[in-house]
Amino acid sequence: MIELAGVTKVYRKGRVEVPALRGADLRIAEGEHVALVGPSGAGKSTLLYLMGLMEEPTSGRVALFGEDVSNLGDTARSHLRGRTIGFVFQAFNLIPQLKAWQNVALPLRYQRVSKRVQKERALAMLERVGLAERAEHYPAELSGGEEQRVAVARAMVIRPRLVLADEPTGNLDSQSGRAVLDLLEEARSDGATLVVVTHDPAVAARAERVVRVVDGRVQPD
Amino acid sequence: MQSRRMKLQPVLSLASVALAAALLLVALASYQHAQARLRWLVEVAGKNVLIVQKDDAPGTIVPPGDDLSSFVARLPGYLRYALRAEGGRRPNAFDYYTQYVSEGYFSLRGYRFLKGHPLRQDADEAVVGFGLRDLLGKWVTVKGRRVRVVGVLASMADRGWPDSAVEEVIFLPWRLRRGAPAFFFEFASEPEARAALAPVQGWLKAHGYSNYEALPLANLYGLELRRKLRNVLGGALLWGVLAVVLVAAASLTAFRLARALERIRELGIRRAVGAARRDVLREELAASAAWTAWGLGLGWPLALALAGWFEARTGLSARPTAAATLTAAVGLLALSLAAAYFPARWAARQPPAGAVRGLAASLPQKRLGLAMLGLTLGVAAFAVQLGVNRSAEEHTRRMVGDLSSRTAVYSSFLFVGARSVTDPRGVTPLTYADYEALLASPLAGRIAALAYVEAYLTPLSGPAGRAYAYLRAYEDPYPKLAGAHLLAGRWPEPGVHEAVVGRLLAERLFGANDPLGKTLQALGRSWKIVGVYRGAGEALPGNAASDQLLVLRRDLGGTLPGARGEILVQLRSEAPAGTFEAVGRFLTGRHADPKLAPVRPFTRNDLAPEVRAVLLELAAAYRLLAVVILLLAGAGLAAQTLMIARLETRTLGVLRAVGGSRARVFAELLWPLLAAALLAGAVGTAAGAAVSFLVVHAQEATWSLPWAQLLFVTFAAPLLAAVFAAPPAWQAASVPPAAAMRSE
Incomplete structure (x- = not known):
């Protein structure tokens, strides 16, 4: 359901071109739990962002759910991302001006869901991640573990087909990290595919398949 | 945080x-x-009105009458006309300054009433300016005739000096008039008023009214500036x-x-x-x-x-x-x-x-x-x-003169500033002796520069035309104090009857010809033009306007009849406050006549205050x-x-x-x-x-x-x-x- 073929990605920094991916090929089946591992700067996060339609490839083909998305316009990409993909970031990336439930409801806002339904679904999701009582709190009033659980709730609220997590436990203690991974794996029970970028062997060990990225290329299994 | x-x-x-x-x-x-x-600055200027009036030349002439009004009434855009004649303040020095006006004069000039109503032409009624508002409802004797004041005009001091002079005027019915009339013709628009100017001037010339001039009323207000x-x-x-x-x-x-x-x-x-x-x-x-x-x-x-x-x-x-x-x-x-x-x-x-x-x-x-x-x-x-x-x-x-902030003018006959113009008393005649006395007084120590000038209204004639203009006979440093700038030639030398001519007067008298080296006859003498100057815009006290002739006073050989003396004073920067007033008191005291109005200093702030x-x-x-x-x-x-x-x-x-x-x-x-x-x-x-x-x-x-x-x-x-x-x-x-x- 995810297919990357001959994908390259080159960033420009002034006049300098920095290649992040140099022809990556990868297939991930629906419902699979995959860990992307490799040294820093290998291109793991870039690969993840390409799958999440957050980046456009310089060349090559990216297909999601059987559809070539390499050349989709911004509106179509945003539409697809908002309805089918949930993101979890290392730095949580909650919006500080919004309360916990408002952060969770954010993706629904762009799906033109009514405010009442937004709040109902956000509160239900917060209850599922064990933070119902923290719904009215701002991110600054939450612990790191709680912030990441809110971020997971935000990723899950759309019932995603694909969950992408970039070092989701990187900023957490081991107990909080385990709780977050448990929550992410729960998503799979709803049929979602889970792709996790990690440096942590313990996190990688929980995946069904470990994909190694080195120097912008995917190593054969 | x-x-x-x-x-x-x-x-x-x-x-x-x-x-x-x-x-x-x-x-x-x-x-x-x-x-x-x-x-507002432009609107008050009466830009739709043409004025036909006697020019400054002396002499009695037969004024135009209904034939002029009939002619103008046929011009495009004509709306109405009104008449006014100057009554002056004589024969009684304590009498009021008077003007005779016809029906509709006040509304045509845009003069609003504070109280009362316009005078009836067939009754012994009068209207007064704002400064005489206490006379409302009273009977007064003007020009030997008893009239009842039925209306007071609203103050127009802020409309500029042509209107501020009205503040203390008493208006009488037209039927009592003495003197030559001025015609005010109102048109529907400014372009129509402008277009009527040439035909009216042509009519005046064709009918021999050479002492009458036609001009837009707005010219009196300096509309263009x-x-x-x-x-x-x-x-x-x-x-x-x-x-x-x-x-x-x-x-x-x-x-x-x-x-x-x-x-x-x-x-x-x-x-x-x-x-x-x-x-x-x-x-x-x-x-x-x-x-x-x-x-x-x-x-x-x-x-x-x-x-x-x-x-x-x-x-x-x-x-x-x-x-x-x-x-x-x-x-x-x-x-x-x-x-x-x-x-x-x-x-x-x-x-x-x-x-x-x-x-x-x-x-x-x-x-x-x-x-x-x-x-x-x-x-x-x-x-x-x-x-x-x-x-x-x-x-x-340019509009109000080029006097510096430390300069004041003391004039025998001030025609700006409401109080002195219409003061029912006479004004103090300033002379060369006053100038010399001031030079010798203790006040001279506070004065940086002092100049005396006499103004004479005189006919002038050149190859391109004639003019009635002011000849100013001056003592140095008058041109400098009055803000006159030499455009060509030089200033006159004493003893050889030389003159400098204003730029506008030179154009009128000599057209495109170079006036330098030419001669003009004035006040019984022949004057050789040695320079052309640019002066301030209006013929206000102290101003060396561009339509005048300047000569050295010593070349006249003394004061001639008809002179109007003016003294220009420039104070030292350290002169104490009130020095201008002290000079005024000094000059007033020299004449010591309670029937005369006190001599007042005119500074640039008194000129065109609006x-x-x-x-x-x-x-x-x-x-x-x-x-x-x-x-x-x-x-x-x-x-x-x-x-x-x-x-x-x-x-x-x-x-x-x-x-x-x-x-x-x-x-x-x-x-x-x-x-x-x-x-x-x-x-x-x-x-x-x-x-x-x-x-x-x-x-x-x-x-x-x-x-x-x-x-x-x-x-x-x-x-x-x-x-x-x-x-x-x-x-x-x-x-x-x-x-x-x-x-x-």
Whole structure:
């Protein structure tokens, strides 16, 4: 359901071109739990962002759910991302001006869901991640573990087909990290595919398949 | 700390928008009120009216009568006419100054009534000017006839000297008239009045009325110069308001960009959870519109308070009208949407993957330049106003004479200024003996320069035409004190009967021919023209107007009959206050006749006070507007510095961590701002000077720049930057390194 073929990605920094991916090929089946591992700067996060339609490839083909998305316009990409993909970031990336439930409801806002339904679904999701009582709190009033659980709730609220997590436990203690991974794996029970970028062997060990990225290329299994 | 900042930020944003709304409202309202004042300056001039009157030449002639009125009535656009004859104040020195007027005269001249009603032509009734308002309802004897005062005119002192003279006049019915009539013909429009001028002049010539002249009534009010003044002042004000709008736009844009930069990660998150570019754009614009609406709501009472303060200091109203409010609302909404659009568009176009990591492309490096844009525009606006204001001042000087602020004129016969013109007593005849006595008095120690001049009305004739003009026989340094500038040739030498001729008189007498070396006959002598000069516009006391002839008094061989003596006094800079009045008392005391009016000093502030009043009001308004502009630019700069410091907190932390002192970090933050501000000052001054040249040139006015002030403005920009940017820079440099390093 995810297919990357001959994908390259080159960033420009002034006049300098920095290649992040140099022809990556990868297939991930629906419902699979995959860990992307490799040294820093290998291109793991870039690969993840390409799958999440957050980046456009310089060349090559990216297909999601059987559809070539390499050349989709911004509106179509945003539409697809908002309805089918949930993101979890290392730095949580909650919006500080919004309360916990408002952060969770954010993706629904762009799906033109009514405010009442937004709040109902956000509160239900917060209850599922064990933070119902923290719904009215701002991110600054939450612990790191709680912030990441809110971020997971935000990723899950759309019932995603694909969950992408970039070092989701990187900023957490081991107990909080385990709780977050448990929550992410729960998503799979709803049929979602889970792709996790990690440096942590313990996190990688929980995946069904470990994909190694080195120097912008995917190593054969 | 973070939540406190979160709560404070909306309050600060709202306060900024409210302040911008209030300033915009006040600027627009003051512009609107000033435009009305400038329009008034031109409207009172009776521009649709032609006057036909006897010229200054002596002698009794048969005046035109109904045949002229019948002729003019057939001209296109003719509406009506009225008549007036001067009654003077003789034979009784204590009698009132009188004018005989026909039906409809008051309404044609636009003279409003304070109380009562116009006089009936068939009754023994009179109307008086504002200064004689106590006579209302009383019977008075005028010209040996008892009349009852039935109406009082509203004060017209602020309409200019042609009307201020009416303040103490008593108007009598036309049937009692003595003397030659003046005709006032009103037309439907100014072009029709102008078009009628040539036919009327032709009719007068064809019918032998050589002592009668026809001219637009507006000429008596200096309409063209008033128009030029209105255009130049109005242009300066418009540029001032535009500058406020531009500076506000630049500051708002820079502010929105900084805000977008600060929120780049948040926008990235929104994009990550499914927001398309257009969603981000729409949200940003909607937020901006909402801020504007709130800002306008809060800005209104602030604008009222500011308008009160503004009016108290300038005399010019700035109270927001409905039209100004509507314009400000629409303008501010458009401004804030435009200011929000480009930063929002830029932010929405950032790749979400980079944005969620707080990375943004290229534009952040340009933020310093954007921050300086507001300051550059502010300095440019300041320079424009300095240039245009200088030009307007020079126009005013041309209009009302070129007397310096330390110069006063004492005249035997003053025909400006309500009190002396219409004082029912006679006036003191000033003579050369008075001048000599003043020179010998203790007051001479306070006087830097003293000049005596005698004016004679005399016929002159040249190859291109004839004229009745004033010949001024002077003692040096009269030309210098009166502001006469030599255009060609030289000033007269004593003992050889030489003269200098005014530019306008030279054109009238000699046409295109060179007058230098030619001779003119006047006062029984032959005068050789050795120079041409340019003088002030109007034949006011003390002015060496351009339609006169100047000769040395000693060449006359003494005072001749018909002389009007004038003494010009220029005080030393250290002369105590009240010296002008002391000179007046000295001259009055020399004649010691209680029947005569006291001798009063006339300074430039007594000449065309209504024009000066408008100029002073607007000059004060410009200064305040310029201060507002610079403050707006400075506030924008402070906000930018704060944003820059906040965005670079981690960098500052690194600098502190590797050993940079607070002062060093502060200097590193401030130095580029000061350098950029100096550049902004120079660029703004140059741009402002260029624009002021274009504005003044478009009005065919003379352009000159106050260079010293401009230089000050150029260096004021970095000073302003230092004042506004130093506090936030110092605050940023004072953050503990550990806290700065933890900052995201």
